Amino acid sequence: MGGYPWAKLFGSLMPVSRRFLAPWSAEVQPNYYVVRDADGQQLAYIYYSNDPARRSAAKSLTKDEARRIASNIAKLPNLLRKDWVVDWFDLTRG
Helix, strand or coil: EEECCCHHHHHCCCCCEEEEEEEEEEEEEEEEEEEEEECEEEEEEEEEEECCHHHHHHHECCCCHHHHHHHHHCCCCHHCCCCCCCCHHHHCCC
């Protein structure tokens, strides 16, 4: 028997589908960016450090690196839209 044994137990308690409403936004905070959906639900935190010594010791991101990552995460709903379909053959025909 395949599948996960907990699926039958918890399957009825889990929502049918989860929706994080677009548009998503990236907001800067003192030491991190937060990506939120249209309802304000926090979806991701991307931390950064302004202190070069601390950044190299902890291998943390610069503010610009964190901004670019947060910005790209916030663009995901537009990239994953169901009505946005690319026909591979149209791309290869030139």
